Amino acid sequence: MTTASTTATKTSTTADDAPLKAERSLGARIAARAGGGAMRIFLVLVALFWLMPTIGLLLSSLRGSDDIAASGWWKVFTAPSQLTFDNYATLLDNSTITHSLLSTVMITVPATVLVVVIGSLAGYAFAWMEFPGRDWWFLVVVGLLVVPVQVALVPVSKLFGAVGIFETTFGVIIFHTAFGLPFAIFLLRNFFAEIPRELLEAARLDGAGEIRLFTRVVMPLGGPAIASLGIFQFLWVWNDMLVALIFADSDSPPITVALQQQVRQFGNNIDVLAPGAFVSMVIPLAVFFAFQRQFVSGVMAGAVK
Numbered sequence: 001m002t003t004a005s006t007t008a009t010k011t012s013t014t015a016d017d018a019p020l021k022a023e024r025s026l027g028a029r030i031a032a033r034a035g036g037g038a039m040r041i042f043l044v045l046v047a048l049f050w051l052m053p054t055i056g057l058l059l060s061s062l063r064g065s066d067d068i069a070a071s072g073w074w075k076v077f078t079a080p081s082q083l084t085f086d087n088y089a090t091l092l093d094n095s096t097i098t099h100s101l102l103s104t105v106m107i108t109v110p111a112t113v114l115v116v117v118i119g120s121l122a123g124y125a126f127a128w129m130e131f132p133g134r135d136w137w138f139l140v141v142v143g144l145l146v147v148p149v150q151v152a153l154v155p156v157s158k159l160f161g162a163v164g165i166f167e168t169t170f171g172v173i174i175f176h177t178a179f180g181l182p183f184a185i186f187l188l189r190n191f192f193a194e195i196p197r198e199l200l201e202a203a204r205l206d207g208a209g210e211i212r213l214f215t216r217v218v219m220p221l222g223g224p225a226i227a228s229l230g231i232f233q234f235l236w237v238w239n240d241m242l243v244a245l246i247f248a249d250s251d252s253p254p255i256t257v258a259l260q261q262q263v264r265q266f267g268n269n270i271d272v273l274a275p276g277a278f279v280s281m282v283i284p285l286a287v288f289f290a291f292q293r294q295f296v297s298g299v300m301a302g303a304v305k
Contacts, residue, residue: 035255054281061087061275068270091275100258101279105168107244108252110175115233116226118177119184124214127192128183128200138189142181152179153246160247172247172254176237184229191225192218207212227291238284 022046062083067075076082082117092099125131126138156175159168165171195218203217219226241256253261259280262273 014032056276057274057281059083061278063087063274065271068274087271087275091272091279094272094276096262097255097257097272097276100253100255102276103169103248103252104238104254104256104280107172107248108234111173111180112230112233112239114177116230117178117183117231117264119181119188120219120226121214122181122185123188123192124218126189127195128218129210138185141182145186147182147248148304149179149243153242157246167247167249169249169252172244175243175247176233176240180233184233187229188222190223190224229230231288231291235284238280264303 029186056073060068062085063073063076064082064084064086067082122141126134126141160166160171160175165174194261200213200217203213208216239256240254241260244254244257248257255276259273259276263274
């Protein structure tokens with residue numbers, strides 16, 4: 001009797017678990033299919049949807065002003081003869097746009113390099129060097145993260161005017177550097193602090209000083225975080241318009257301000273605006289894709305730590 005009842009119990013249990021197993025297997029099959037071709041197709045469609053404005057701007061930059069006024073950019077799929085590079089030839093002949101691109105490079109590159117270099121040195125100091133008030137100074141840096149740019153526009157304008165750097169390229173670089181440093185120091189300090197102490201102590205036992213320790217050990221290990229910081233800073237400065245509109249030299253404005261000024265005559269020079277906007281957008285995209293591997297490595301390293 002006991003054996004029979006046990007067998008019956010197992011049979012009933014197996015019968016009850018059968019629907020659950022079938023349900024689990026069905027869910028597993030759906031999950032497997034979702035992670036396969038169907039999901040890839042969905043992600044490709046989402047990517048194309050987000051890229052549609054960029055594609056539209058590119059095709060508009062390759063059309064004449066009459067064609068742009070007559071129809072939308074999708075017309076090129078039925079009339080590919082509309083595509084021409086004359087707009088880019090006109091863009092190169094526009095001294096305002098070409099000078100603004102040069103001004104943007106002269107602002108963006110120094111502001112990015114200064115933030116990366118100073119932020120790396122300060123991050124290492126806050127992470128591994130002992131000095132009076134280190135933790136309090138770091139709290140001050142963290143507090144500066146919440147200060148919006150708009151709050152500092154008026155006082156900084158008065159300060160720059162007093163020292164003679166208002167409406168100069170140098171003033172814009174200083175402003176971007178100052179407001180980029182708090183985030184840079186916070187990011188790199190937290191990243192450098194995760195480096196194993198034993199590794200630094202071993203380097204010190206081998207006779208490495210602070211400078212050699214920073215350049216030979218910390219910098220190579222912090223490459224992904226530094227690359228991520230550089231990309232963030234470059235994109236922020238390149239796409240900035242508010243600071244450039246106030247502090248930049250009106251005779252040599254960055255590309256964002258130059259395009260805004262061209263909008264006032266939109267009906268007359270759309271053939272310059274479209275390629276100018278595309279060039280101003282494609283350069284930061286090229287920088288991002290060129291360093292995307294380091295960017296992803298930095299983000300993943302931060303997520304794991």
